[in-house]
Amino acid sequence: MAEIEKLDLTSMDIKEHQIEKLKELFPEAFTEGNKIDWDRLRRTLGEQIDAGKERYGMNWPGKADCFRTIQQPSIATLVPAREESVDFDTTQNLFIEGDNLEALKLLQKSYLGKIKMIYIDPPYNTGNDFIYPDNYTENLDTYLAYTGQVDAEGRKFATNTETDGRFHSKWLNMMYPRLFLAKNLLREDGVIFISIDDNAVLNLRTICNEVFGEENFIAELVWQKKTGAGAKSKGFIRLHEYVLCYAKSISPTWDIAAPMSEKTKAMYNKKDEYFDQLGPFATWPLDTTSMDERANLRFPIFHEGNEIWPRKQWLWSRERVERAQQQNKLVFNHNEKDNSWSVRFKGYLYDEDGEEKSGKPTSVMIGPYTQEGTKDFQKYFDRDVFPFPKPVSLLKQLLSIRVEGVEATEEDIALDFFAGSSTTGEAVLRLNQECPKKTKFILVQLPEPCTEDSEAYKAGYKTIADIGKERLRMVIKKIKEEHSEKTDMFKGDISSLDLGFKVFKLSKSNFNIWDSNVEKTPEALGRQLELHTSHISAEASQEAILFELLLKSGFELTTPIEKLTLEGKTVYSIAEGELLICLDKHLTNEVIKAMAERKPSRVICLDEGFQDNDQLKTNAVQIMKSKNVVFRTV
Numbered sequence: 001m002a003e004i005e006k007l008d009l010t011s012m013d014i015k016e017h018q019i020e021k022l023k024e025l026f027p028e029a030f031t032e033g034n035k036i037d038w039d040r041l042r043r044t045l046g047e048q049i050d051a052g053k054e055r056y057g058m059n060w061p062g063k064a065d066c067f068r069t070i071q072q073p074s075i076a077t078l079v080p081a082r083e084e085s086v087d088f089d090t091t092q093n094l095f096i097e098g099d100n101l102e103a104l105k106l107l108q109k110s111y112l113g114k115i116k117m118i119y120i121d122p123p124y125n126t127g128n129d130f131i132y133p134d135n136y137t138e139n140l141d142t143y144l145a146y147t148g149q150v151d152a153e154g155r156k157f158a159t160n161t162e163t164d165g166r167f168h169s170k171w172l173n174m175m176y177p178r179l180f181l182a183k184n185l186l187r188e189d190g191v192i193f194i195s196i197d198d199n200a201v202l203n204l205r206t207i208c209n210e211v212f213g214e215e216n217f218i219a220e221l222v223w224q225k226k227t228g229a230g231a232k233s234k235g236f237i238r239l240h241e242y243v244l245c246y247a248k249s250i251s252p253t254w255d256i257a258a259p260m261s262e263k264t265k266a267m268y269n270k271k272d273e274y275f276d277q278l279g280p281f282a283t284w285p286l287d288t289t290s291m292d293e294r295a296n297l298r299f300p301i302f303h304e305g306n307e308i309w310p311r312k313q314w315l316w317s318r319e320r321v322e323r324a325q326q327q328n329k330l331v332f333n334h335n336e337k338d339n340s341w342s343v344r345f346k347g348y349l350y351d352e353d354g355e356e357k358s359g360k361p362t363s364v365m366i367g368p369y370t371q372e373g374t375k376d377f378q379k380y381f382d383r384d385v386f387p388f389p390k391p392v393s394l395l396k397q398l399l400s401i402r403v404e405g406v407e408a409t410e411e412d413i414a415l416d417f418f419a420g421s422s423t424t425g426e427a428v429l430r431l432n433q434e435c436p437k438k439t440k441f442i443l444v445q446l447p448e449p450c451t452e453d454s455e456a457y458k459a460g461y462k463t464i465a466d467i468g469k470e471r472l473r474m475v476i477k478k479i480k481e482e483h484s485e486k487t488d489m490f491k492g493d494i495s496s497l498d499l500g501f502k503v504f505k506l507s508k509s510n511f512n513i514w515d516s517n518v519e520k521t522p523e524a525l526g527r528q529l530e531l532h533t534s535h536i537s538a539e540a541s542q543e544a545i546l547f548e549l550l551l552k553s554g555f556e557l558t559t560p561i562e563k564l565t566l567e568g569k570t571v572y573s574i575a576e577g578e579l580l581i582c583l584d585k586h587l588t589n590e591v592i593k594a595m596a597e598r599k600p601s602r603v604i605c606l607d608e609g610f611q612d613n614d615q616l617k618t619n620a621v622q623i624m625k626s627k628n629v630v631f632r633t634v
């Protein structure tokens with residue numbers, strides 16, 4: 001009897017992925033059995049191996065477990081929650097409710113190397129933070145207990161206090177695996193921004209240097225977030241925090257650019273004959289005293305019979321100046337008092353292609369201030385429902401920072417896996433209104449319970465994830481209302497805007513997956529075997545199973561799904577027929593043939609669907625093989 005290979009229902013095997021990368025670089029260092037030959041690798045790398053005992057780096061209790069945490073595959077899934085979503089069937093935006101470590105693992109297969117920008121605003125380790133307790137052997141169980149999905153008896157979820165002997169280690173153990181997994185998701189030209197304050201900036205920068213590589217450090221932005229503090233504050237009045245910025249893989253051809261600030265843009269306020277093509281212009285002095293002396297930049301410019309000399313030299317060469325003068329792109333000003341002349345050149349707002357010119361972001365950001373974040377939030381909620389959300393305009397600024405020198409893509413994905421009240425989601429929705437380039441978002445937020453005495457709880461929000469989802473719904477409603485009141489505020493067509501988001505919740509798999517972590521006792525193994533005889537969870541909906549198969553086959557959660565009827569059976573066509581899924585429990589030769597005829601690259605069926613008919617299984621394997629279709633069952 002032909003055996004059908006089973007679909008791997010766990011998240012991407014990180015160790016395997018790392019080994020593949022190594023193999024791509026050093027195929028010569030692998031043995032026949034696909035094991036690493038250290039001696040050969042050492043010979044290949046020669047002098048570069050550091051065999052010394054003492055080396056520079058950072059260590060803390062639990063660091064070794066971080067690697068185990070990273071390598072432990074997730075056996076969880078993301079279950080769709082249609083009723084909490086907006087435009088579930090068409091939107092490309094995602095809100096994932098769950099612990100971000102599990103979520104990042106589950107996203108690896110489908111989103112590897114696809115994220116353009118990550119912003120996170122993690123707990124700052126101030127001594128009052130709740131640090132989600134990862135346990136690499138039973139992280140999903142911890143989560144289920146935490147969210148009350150299984151009996152939480154005996155489990156305590158406490159805040160990370162400074163008196164705790166492992167105060168810094170706990171925070172580092174939480175951050176390290178998440179940053180590692182996040183890096184995998186970034187595109188080659190992707191960038192991550194991380195908000196942090198004085199408490200943890202040093203540790204964060206050190207682990208980022210390790211995870212991303214020191215060479216990929218872009219900036220430690222100083223964000224001035226307020227203008228003053230109460231008279232009672234001790235020591236220096238801290239007005240700032242930081243935003244660390246790292247690239248996935250910096251390239252020498254890159255440069256960082258950002259849209260011009262509104263203040264700079266306002267300087268472009270004069271018109272000339274180039275207005276239609278190049279927009280308004282501003283002027284700048286053509287002479288300079290600050291550059292090194294260059295003889296070829298010192299020459300006279302003739303204007304209306306006057307010979308004008310620079311104080312030291314001009315910025316441009318003689319040819320360039322003459323060309324600008326012929327094109328009327330210089331401005332001459334006469335000073336009546338001393339009968340002197342000054343020359344300025346015109347700079348236009350748009351380049352030759354009609355694109356607005358970029359500005360250069362600076363490493364110090366003065367504002368937007370924290371109270372702006374509170375005001376943004378207060379448009380929808382009482383201010384105390386969520387303390388200190390980031391200002392939407394801060395996120396808009398970070399999202400607008402561009403990498404120049406790489407091919408631009410039509411659509412980008414932005415990820416925030418400490419989403420809080422969904423400020424990043426609001427910023428993406430607002431930016432999409434303003435610029436032709438479209439960005440999709442993926443937000444991940446723990447359903448951290450709001451305590452019963454909190455304003456959030458009193459206002460009806462049981463968890464922070466509930467606040468985040470509700471904010472997105474309210475922002476979407478507001479954008480639609482604004483549009484119906486004032487139709488000229490959008491550049492482009494409102495119907496082209498994606499004003500929706502799909503909600504998914506972290507849950508146990510819909511399948512009873514063999515858990516390699518259970519104790520190796522006869523009782524525990526017996527229970528696993530029992531689970532395996534009825535493989536699909538009784539509560540699982542077709543839609544939940546479908547999305548789990550999508551995710552575990554490496555398709556994005558927003559991939560188009562079409563429902564077909566083939567030979568009387570329901571078949572789901574994923575990504576325009578690339579993958580066909582049939583969840584029918586009574587498969588027939590006809591439906592197997594009909595699926596194979598469509599020449600998908602992959603087909604997935606339920607093992608149960610064969611009803612123990614070995615003949616049908618053997619036929620199915622042969623039919624799929626004859627059409628070169630990868631065939632899997634679950």
Ligand SMILES: C[S@@+](CC[C@H](N)C(=O)[O-])C[C@H]1O[C@@H](n2cnc3c(N)ncnc32)[C@H](O)[C@@H]1O
Pocket residue numbers: 098099100101121122123131132388389390391417418419420421422423424444445446448464
């Ligand atoms: C500082 S807040 C983010 C605020 C957000 N930037 C805003 O403007 O609303 C950090 C959030 O991360 C969430 N969080 C903490 N641990 C998490 C985890 N393991 N998975 C997902 N979210 C987590 C917390 O519940 C908290 O809401």
